Amino acid sequence: MPGPRRPEGFRRSRNDSGRGRSRRLKERLRKKRGRTTQQARWLERQLNDPFVQLAKERGYRSRAAFKLIGIDDEFRILRPGLKVVDLGAAPGGWSQVAAERVRAAEEGGGRVVAIDLHGMEPIPGVVILHKDFYDEDAPAALMRALGDDKADVVLSDMAAHATGHRQTDHLRVMALAEAAADFAREVLRPGGAFVAKVLRGGTENELLHALKRDFAKVRHFKPAASRPDSAELFVVATGFRDMRDDAAG
Numbered sequence: 001m002p003g004p005r006r007p008e009g010f011r012r013s014r015n016d017s018g019r020g021r022s023r024r025l026k027e028r029l030r031k032k033r034g035r036t037t038q039q040a041r042w043l044e045r046q047l048n049d050p051f052v053q054l055a056k057e058r059g060y061r062s063r064a065a066f067k068l069i070g071i072d073d074e075f076r077i078l079r080p081g082l083k084v085v086d087l088g089a090a091p092g093g094w095s096q097v098a099a100e101r102v103r104a105a106e107e108g109g110g111r112v113v114a115i116d117l118h119g120m121e122p123i124p125g126v127v128i129l130h131k132d133f134y135d136e137d138a139p140a141a142l143m144r145a146l147g148d149d150k151a152d153v154v155l156s157d158m159a160a161h162a163t164g165h166r167q168t169d170h171l172r173v174m175a176l177a178e179a180a181a182d183f184a185r186e187v188l189r190p191g192g193a194f195v196a197k198v199l200r201g202g203t204e205n206e207l208l209h210a211l212k213r214d215f216a217k218v219r220h221f222k223p224a225a226s227r228p229d230s231a232e233l234f235v236v237a238t239g240f241r242d243m244r245d246d247a248a249g
């Protein structure tokens with residue numbers, strides 16, 4: 001019977017000096033320990049997180065799905081038949097919730113168009129664009145996917161990779177939220193709604209005030225699924241007023 005496989009770090013080569021070997025082994029153990037602690041912390045948080053368990057039970061791809069559920073239960077913005085754009089959609093939790101609530105997979109139901117830098121597994125009733133929202137042709141591609149019609153709801157959960165530098169992360173998320181708001185002003189039909197992830201950090205109220213010019217009601221909201229220790233908030237704007245219509249009329 002063969003013996004247990006010798007782990008990589010214990011394999012001997014003829015030229016190995018004892019000191020080099022022990023240094024490499026120590027380095028490997030140090031790295032392994034570092035990773036294990038991080039992984040253990042992440043795992044502990046995941047295991048103790050009721051929204052992670054619920055997402056698994058209900059077949060949602062991310063715990064983030066419950067953030068949109070919390071927002072929609074409070075503001076009632078997703079109704080059967082509506083057209084929704086989901087910006088920064090991967091892995092797809094928000095798109096799943098939006099598709100359910102607008103009945104995108106049903107004949108005569110609504111429509112969901114999702115975009116992300118990363119690819120996503122298909123979701124019934126959702127058109128998925130694997131694309132950078134900052135690409136020049138992204139707005140036109142989204143409009144085409146909407147059937148060259150206006151949208152009722154624009155959602156943005158877009159977030160750049162966290163750098164760990166609070167102010168940098170804040171500014172990067174705010175830039176994405178502002179770009180999403182500009183897009184929403186272009187595509188929303190009167191009465192439409194806009195939701196975007198923001199991070200607390202100093203400039204979030206500027207977007208809130210700017211949106212008040214174009215929407216009847218604008219609020220910051222933190223759904224139960226948004227971790228209390230995170231700077232994350234959502235700006236929720238309802239009752240879009242198309243100023244260009246006012247100017248024309």
Ligand SMILES: C[S@@+](CC[C@H](N)C(=O)[O-])C[C@H]1O[C@@H](n2cnc3c(N)ncnc32)[C@H](O)[C@@H]1O
Pocket residue numbers: 061062064065087088089090091092093094095115116117118131132133134157158159160176
């Ligand atoms: C928090 S995750 C979204 C989670 C998603 N709402 C869900 O429920 O599964 C943020 C997403 O924003 C995407 N993102 C960031 N910048 C983007 C950009 N410029 N264009 C498209 N997607 C972007 C990221 O790729 C990432 O998948």
